Amino acid sequence: MAASDEIVEIEALIARCGLKDKAAFGTLYDRTSAKLFGTCLRVLKNSTEAEEALQDIYIKIWRNASKFRPGTYSPITWLVAVARNHCIDLLRAKKGGRSVEIDEAIMLPDPTPGPERQMLASDARQRIEGCLRTLPEDRSQAVRAAYLDGYSYAELAAHFDVPLNTMRTWLRRALLKLRDCLGDGYTAADYE
Amino acid sequence: MSEQNPFERDEQSADAAALAMGLLEGAERAEARAQLETDPAFAAEVAAWQRRLSGMDEDFVAVAPPKRLKRKIEARLFRRRRNGLAALWQSAGLWRGVAVLGTAAAVALALRPGLIPLPPELQPAPVTEARLITALYAPDDGLNVIATLDPTQAVLRVTRLEGAARPGRELELWFAPDPDTAPTSLGLITEQTVLALPLDPALAGTVGAAGYFAISDEPLGGSPTGAPTGDVLAVGQIEEIDI
Numbered sequence: 001m002a003a004s005d006e007i008v009e010i011e012a013l014i015a016r017c018g019l020k021d022k023a024a025f026g027t028l029y030d031r032t033s034a035k036l037f038g039t040c041l042r043v044l045k046n047s048t049e050a051e052e053a054l055q056d057i058y059i060k061i062w063r064n065a066s067k068f069r070p071g072t073y074s075p076i077t078w079l080v081a082v083a084r085n086h087c088i089d090l091l092r093a094k095k096g097g098r099s100v101e102i103d104e105a106i107m108l109p110d111p112t113p114g115p116e117r118q119m120l121a122s123d124a125r126q127r128i129e130g131c132l133r134t135l136p137e138d139r140s141q142a143v144r145a146a147y148l149d150g151y152s153y154a155e156l157a158a159h160f161d162v163p164l165n166t167m168r169t170w171l172r173r174a175l176l177k178l179r180d181c182l183g184d185g186y187t188a189a190d191y192e
Numbered sequence: 193m194s195e196q197n198p199f200e201r202d203e204q205s206a207d208a209a210a211l212a213m214g215l216l217e218g219a220e221r222a223e224a225r226a227q228l229e230t231d232p233a234f235a236a237e238v239a240a241w242q243r244r245l246s247g248m249d250e251d252f253v254a255v256a257p258p259k260r261l262k263r264k265i266e267a268r269l270f271r272r273r274r275n276g277l278a279a280l281w282q283s284a285g286l287w288r289g290v291a292v293l294g295t296a297a298a299v300a301l302a303l304r305p306g307l308i309p310l311p312p313e314l315q316p317a318p319v320t321e322a323r324l325i326t327a328l329y330a331p332d333d334g335l336n337v338i339a340t341l342d343p344t345q346a347v348l349r350v351t352r353l354e355g356a357a358r359p360g361r362e363l364e365l366w367f368a369p370d371p372d373t374a375p376t377s378l379g380l381i382t383e384q385t386v387l388a389l390p391l392d393p394a395l396a397g398t399v400g401a402a403g404y405f406a407i408s409d410e411p412l413g414g415s416p417t418g419a420p421t422g423d424v425l426a427v428g429q430i431e432e433i434d435i
Binding site: 016019020021022023025026029030033034035037038039041042051054055058059062072073074076077078080081084085088092122124125126127128129143144146147148150151152153154156171172175176178179182183184 | 202205206209210212213214215216217218221239240241242243244245246247248249250251252253254255256257258261262264265266268269270325326327329336338340351353354431
């Protein structure tokens with residue numbers, strides 16, 4: 001299935017969930033839950049917590065499906081954002097911080113490109129990878145650790161052993177540079 | 193944001209990025225979230241950041257969750273009161289006498305009311321009017337029907353997404369304002385994918401979040417008694433939706 005067909009299908013399923021169509025919810029879950037579970041596992045780094053989170057995330061998706069506006073971003077982007085935000089809420093709500101050693105997590109190697117990843121080696125991915133390469137190595141590592149592993153300014157400052165304000169300045173500058181490189185974030189696929 | 197100078201615009205964009213990234217904690221995070229609700233320009237910039245950053249989403253490697261999770265989620269969403277309620281509806285004999293008495297007064301609805309055929313694809317426009325919605329899903333019968341009501345218009349839209357009546361039988365739609373009240377027939381669900389059923393305004397006024405819709409299997413022409421006589425195929429609680 002071409003990526004744009006998938007986008008149309010997932011958008012239709014979300015729209016039907018907005019109409020409280022339970023069958024569509026089941027299909028949406030079947031088509032997207034592995035991606036969102038993978039997201040939870042990567043951010044939370046704990047399978048029990050990821051399982052709990054995934055349940056709450058799909059309940060949010062069901063309740064908020066009518067708010068999804070196609071055209072703003074792809075439905076997968078929306079679903080992943082719902083999942084990431086939920087997991088980050090959980091992390092931020094933890095008083096004593098997270099239990100996993102940050103060094104260990106940041107050093108996790110990137111997964112080998114599998115067939116799925118190659119198929120979806122999208123414009124969006126190639127563009128952000130290209131733009132991240134224009135940043136100093138430690139800055140791009142910090143951006144990726146924040147996005148993929150859910151680290152806060154404070155956690156990143158501790159990891160890179162720099163003052164909190166330095167980390168804020170690093171990341172804000174890095175992100176604005178990324179913005180100038182990426183533009184409004186639309187890719188050719190969004191217009192198909 | 194249009195009146196800001198470039199420096200302010202960058203500050204705003206960096207704040208939006210920090211929220212989209214999830215970097216903020218505590219009061220800062222709460223403030224940024226509040227701004228998201230009240231400042232459309234900021235919300236648009238957060239959405240732009242979600243698009244920009246989504247290229248990294250491919251690093252979230254898909255991992256199939258344990259099978260039981262889907263059942264747990266569906267149980268939490270859909271089965272809260274359904275089983276007990278379905279049993280109540282099944283014992284329709286309980287209401288038969290009551291319903292027959294009530295039919296003349298309460299059912300101000302013609303069977304087979306004016307049917308407005310709409311294109312088979314769901315149109316978003318009518319949905320935006322709806323405030324109350326019910327999903328009627330009977331997987332065993334392949335039946336999947338959605339009822340939406342815009343209380344200001346007293347028009348019930350019934351969308352048959354999947355499924356049909358059993359051979360030689362008909363599907364009849366019922367409404368009860370709460371679990372203790374006998375169901376009122378709203379008419380037969382015909383072959384059209386989307387039906388618009390005008391409701392008696394007095395009846396429409398009783399349709400609320402405590403109510404239920406149900407679909408029963410009935411002989412041709414519908415229930416002869418004014419209460420469900422065949423199998424109750426699906427029962428759905430009415431939900432209010434956010435637009």
